[in-house]
Amino acid sequence: MKILQSVHSFPPSSGGIEHHVYHLSRELHALGNEVVVITTRDEGTAGEEDFNGVKVKRFFSIDFPIFSSARLPLFAFFAMLRENPDVYASHGYGSIMPFFASIAALLNRKPFVFTLHGYPEVKGAKRVFYYFYKFFIASIFLRIAKKVIVVSKASIPIISKECDPKKIIYVPNGIEDVFDCNLDYEKKNKITYVGRLDEDKGVDVLIRAFAKIKKYFPELELQLVGKDEGIKGKLEALANSLNIKPYFMEVPYHQMPEVYCESKAIVLPSKYEGFSLVWLEAIASGRPMFSTPVGEAPYLFEQAYGEKKERFLFKNEDELVVKLLRFLKSQKTFKKTIEKAKYIAKEEYSWGNVARLTENVYLLVAKK
Template sequence: MKDTFLLITTVPQSLNFYKGQVQVLKSKYHIEVASSPGQRLDTFGELEDVPIHEVPMKREISIFSDVVSLYRLFKLIKKTKPKVVHASTPKAGFLGMLSAFLNKTPVRIYFVLGLRYEGTRGFKRRFLMLIESLSCKLATHVFAVSNGTKKTLEENKITSKNIQIIWNGSINGIDTKQFNVDATSNPAIDKNLIPDGSFIYGYVGRLVGDKGTNELIDAFTQLHQSHPEIRLLLIGDFEDIQDPVSDRTRSLIKNHPAILYQGYQSNVKPYLKLMNVFVFPSYREGFGMVVMEAAAMEKPVICSNITGCNEIIIDGHSGVLIPPKSTDMLLLAMKSLRTQPELLEKLSTNARASIIQRYEQQTLWKHSLEAYAKITG
């Protein structure tokens, strides 16, 4: 009988990081999944053919709700008796590691996908750092999604444990056969919104402040004044609870004639195909999976010079790195790729080859299974 491997995330959207990889892990383990309830949890369970467990968890600090979530996770682990509890995302990391520790689960893996305390200040920053430190302390093994994340954990003295990186980093690699321009159809978008000769910048992700959404809208609307042929294609949901965008930004996204807001899309490949340049001015990332996806689709990437992203994108080779929170530098980078076709072509050519060499999914999955098998026996 295979040992049970319980995979926990705060919200089911994060389970996309493990899509497909679960099938490889199933060759050695009996996989079960726990996350907050929702259609995406149900869909993940069906697609991956694994048992799912609904455990409501809130991203933000909520003492009463967190205690209830902890109790439910404790009861779930007590019932399922997994040999491995694997938790990622900050809230699930802490609650998962604590409930597994209390149940004396022998292998407790905390996989750090990003550091929520980055970008915060004062008491909130100190508190979030404490939570990260406790999650690592309660874990038997700590993994980080990127070398930059590992370095930050060490520099901030979050843990003294050995932090492991799988292959070249990332959580799930990239399926370069699927993320391939030649194998992707065009999206169903009204052609009247994209006149002939349009140049399309694009973004995929949550529409929130710390993803750089405000700066992106500011830079684009300024550039549009001198380049009326440009368009901005936005894929993602607004979030009103955690760091919402400004009222001005929201209004422009919904009303500016050159901004094409398409909301959340389960399949982003057709939209990536339509873009000329992918823009991702986030303040913080664990790695930046969507950056990999865009580069695999041969799109030059403009992204912040931050942890994770600056490992995927090589400045001047496969994209352009800019300081976070700088509308001026973002505008300059966007303008340079519109006005320098030779640079645009060079970055496009290099982007996909760089991803194939370092982050091909099947190779990453093989390394992941080997890493987990090594510590579970």
Template sequence: MSDALRVCFITKMYPPRTGGGATYAYELANALGELGHEVDVYTQSVPGEDDDVSTHPNVTVTRITKARPLVVFSTLYFSIACRFRIDFDEYDVIHGTLMPASTIALGPRLLDEADAPLVLTSHGTSYDEARSVDPQSPPDYLFKYVFHPINVALDAVAGRFADHIIGVSDHTREQLRDLYRFDPDDLTTVPPGIDADRFRPTDEVHPAVDTDRESILVLSRLDPRKGIDKAIRAFAQLEREDAELLIAGTGRLEESLRELAAELGVSDDVRFLGFVEDEELPELYSSVDLFMLPSEYEGFGIVFMEAMACETPVIGTEVGGVPTAVDDGETGYLVPKDGIRELAARMDELLGEPGEYERMADESRTWAINHDWTAIAERVGRVYAESR
């Protein structure tokens, strides 16, 4: 392609680490490489994990530090290492793919050592994330009242020195504009993409799914912010004798969630699948009838896109960036954050109306195809061009 750029990616989150931030950096780097750009990714290694991650020939991955248990020190160490290991003058664009953790890219800018424009991606503001946490333990209090105020301050600093900020949802872009008073001309919404070739409907049935029952899937860390307790409470109100709730993921809430299911009398119909490998996900999404995640907050919610790409309608909450990911009434439904009754009603509606279900399944697949990573990389490339 013409105007191919040398792009410097800085991110703590990259495979084999999991999560939306890691997926975003990996898929975007490969898609930019496919478009002809040269992308150098600077990230961390993960002790005990295989760091040999396949990439596009135009993508080079350099792991300059190891991830460490204490996130503050890990970030600081990574920041210092980036400062001394990267020659920023070699690049046409510097892209911190996870704001504010990628604000270490600011170092050369503050010291006037780099002429390349700085682009940051915000997956959701720290302000929103802190507000969504209801402290239940000492780590929660530390997370909400120590780490997040620091991140809010870093968000503010980052925005002042960035040439452009990409918000993964309209909500995030509006928060950056209204709360941080960033220049609207320097803000653009570009959602994450989806690998529609990988995430597609399949006739193969995942071994965890009973095809004789109506299966509803929740896929998430078992974390208070994800609202999995509300999923169980809503499922308990569902008057469908042949339905089951599958909860895929691990986390510190598993025991309390099992106790809640028993207390509500649905423990026989709620199954905990534990961690599901990435390669199993398309088959799992395709095998279930419905996906839901009633989060307290999501910067975007890539899991919704993955399910929709497999022609599985979704239900999410009207929070954060979820309305950008879910087209209410077309690819699924949105319900109020605390709307347990509404959540149960929407589950019953989708499972009980085959015609509406099939329409939404078709719309979901079409939506995903229109948001493949190539299209998203082209939009990010335009942001790069406008920032230079």
């Protein structure tokens, strides 16, 4: 089966959707499928290349400073038409790629499958773009889609308002085996954030919380790992006003396992998520994962941490301070919980399993 995956960005660019599509495509190829990825072209990347058997075709785009996925690669649409695969697939609400892929599928009379990675919660001026996208772009590709895959069960009630609920299928994210550290977090001194630096990630909450925690544990360091989406200067000013000096880093994805292994704890204070790969990567690495209860977090944390999940979920800055301090003051008592969670993540969320479930969806729509 020939599968076309379209996505607004692809590795070496870093991000949850980017790495989802990379790992999924690689595993689908391993299952015997021909996979072509159509994406945008970043500086320093080739127009065409082969990623372990997966063909990647990149196109220059017009980028808009609204969302990281708001990129317009006009020639990508014509490439999708020419490829004429058995199944068209696309990823990410807020991107133009699902619209392009769905129209190409319609014109070539082939099935289209959309994957929702998270539903944006927007405020202010961004709402104008959001409503335009919802009513004039998403409404079209969701109508054309034969199936809508969601990586988060929490997204189902929301997206059900925009498409036929019978189309929706849940397939979670996956995790690589390389995320595997010794349970030696007690010896580390870094509190780490992993993700884009943008307003929706709530990094300011972590900075303010860390400033309070450092008064009790002055040896701790704050590490912010991710691509700047325009707010780094604002975060630096906030940190300076609180007399702390976080380390800002952009790290190639293949070095991310080391980032986790050198951390004491990982914090994700996002305002919204679908199913963040950071959760799985941190848990599988044997590191305590603290997060806001957004998207799939409540379900995943209950599965991983059981009745102790509330130790790792926080709703605001004050709760984060309380829960991090509790962990820092009694780290040994967390070890069995973290070790069990690590085993569960590795057993339940392999990319091989995710690819097989996704392939079944593609086969289902291809036969109709």
